[in-house]
Amino acid sequence: MKVPLLDLQAQFQQIRSDVLAAIEEVCNEQSFILGRRVEAFETAVAGYLGCRYAVGVASGSDALLLSLMAAGVKPGDEVITVPFTFFSTAGGISRLCAVPAFADVRADTFTMDPEQIERTMTSRTKAIIPVHLFGQCADMEPIMELAERRGIRVIEDACQSIGASRYGRNAGTFGYSGCFSFFPSKNLGGVGDGGLIVTDDGDLRDLLLALRVHGSRSDYHHDHIGLNSRLDALEAAVLRVKLPHLDGWNAKRARNAATYNRLLTEAGLLDHVALPVTDPGNVHVFNQYTLRVQRRDELMAYLKEREIGHKVYYPVPLHLQECYHPLGYSKGDLPVSEHLAQEVLSLPVYPELTSAQMESVVGRISEFYNGR
Numbered sequence: 424m425k426v427p428l429l430d431l432q433a434q435f436q437q438i439r440s441d442v443l444a445a446i447e448e449v450c451n452e453q454s455f456i457l458g459r460r461v462e463a464f465e466t467a468v469a470g471y472l473g474c475r476y477a478v479g480v481a482s483g484s485d486a487l488l489l490s491l492m493a494a495g496v497k498p499g500d501e502v503i504t505v506p507f508t509f510f511s512t513a514g515g516i517s518r519l520c521a522v523p524a525f526a527d528v529r530a531d532t533f534t535m536d537p538e539q540i541e542r543t544m545t546s547r548t549k550a551i552i553p554v555h556l557f558g559q560c561a562d563m564e565p566i567m568e569l570a571e572r573r574g575i576r577v578i579e580d581a582c583q584s585i586g587a588s589r590y591g592r593n594a595g596t597f598g599y600s601g602c603f604s605f606f607p608s609k610n611l612g613g614v615g616d617g618g619l620i621v622t623d624d625g626d627l628r629d630l631l632l633a634l635r636v637h638g639s640r641s642d643y644h645h646d647h648i649g650l651n652s653r654l655d656a657l658e659a660a661v662l663r664v665k666l667p668h669l670d671g672w673n674a675k676r677a678r679n680a681a682t683y684n685r686l687l688t689e690a691g692l693l694d695h696v697a698l699p700v701t702d703p704g705n706v707h708v709f710n711q712y713t714l715r716v717q718r719r720d721e722l723m724a725y726l727k728e729r730e731i732g733h734k735v736y737y738p739v740p741l742h743l744q745e746c747y748h749p750l751g752y753s754k755g756d757l758p759v760s761e762h763l764a765q766e767v768l769s770l771p772v773y774p775e776l777t778s779a780q781m782e783s784v785v786g787r788i789s790e791f792y793n794g795r
């Protein structure tokens with residue numbers, strides 16, 4: 424049986440008429456930039472996450488960039504983040520001519536290791552960006568404690584973790600701001616690019632509302648130098664339709680992850696693969712179901728041949744990316760991230776996946792390692 428890594432059609436078919444009606448309404452109004460659709464979605468997400476304000480922007484990458492701008496990150500400042508993440512976590516830092524300072528991750532949960540932060544801090548450290556990777560929160564208590572003690576801001580990269588929580592508190596609501604993405608493959612995916620920033624701070628919200636429209640608070644008067652980075656009304660209208668389904672989809676992802684854990688265990692594969700670890704207190708929403716596996720490249724070739732979807736998130740840690748050569752890192756500097764980059768493999772975990780499909784995925788993995 425063929426199993427795709429992601430099947431967006433399966434989800435669209437369930438909500439097709441509501442999505443198309445929302446798009447038609449926006450087209451009938453011909454009102455595409457900001458306005459009441461965007462406001463309605465912002466209010467709905469703030470309510471869903473239990474925070475005061477949400478500001479829709481053009482992408483998750485821009486949510487990070489705008490948060491850093493609002494935090495006053497300037498050329499030469501340092502921002503601590505992890506190397507085992509998507510590029511844009513660090514890209515926004517560099518766009519402001521600030522310097523990413525990489526702290527390694529935990530080998531079990533793949534999220535920022537609080538013990539690695541302190542030695543990365545200098546007098547120039549301005550902010551920390553922990554990443555809630557693959558659908559679970561980073562170790563927020565020690566990170567917040569350290570940041571508060573040093574007077575440093577925490578910007579959460581929650582792009583993969585909308586709906587995840589830690590000891591009852593939602594991803595994105597711990598720090599100065601929380602950043603989300605609606606890239607179509609995220610747990611709440613739009614019909615194109617989109618992003619959002621959440622905060623409880625009214626002044627920050629006002630600043631972000633200005634920064635997303637070129638730093639202007641009234642037409643053609645610019646208090647700041649901002650960006651053109653708005654969430655489209657079309658995106659907002661579609662996302663508003665999808666939001667009430669999010670908890671159900673997230674629960675199905677978690678159920679699929681539990682099914683894989685059981686099937687892989689029953690197949691006797693735990694000598695060859697390490698199951699994902701959920702930190703105590705975390706509700707994991709499994710944007711990715713990611714194993715650490717032996718003989719990864721051979722396994723990938725085997726799965727590819729049999730049309731079983733899979734992908735490596737992420738094959739090159741950021742400190743070893745070509746563009747970051749000038750930062751002066753070498754191989755061996757961040758060993759956990761470097762090992763993970765060699766060992767991780769993500770399997771299909773989208774909500775509409777069937778038991779038969781998961782059995783097929785695990786069956787092929789079992790054939791590969793056990794020869795049956």
Ligand SMILES: *Cc1c(COP(=O)(O)O)cnc(C)c1O
Nearest residue numbers: 482483484509511582583604606
């Ligand atoms: C998707 C993602 C982003 C960026 O989001 P875009 O909307 O694609 O710009 C940032 N960080 C992480 C961890 C992501 O997964």
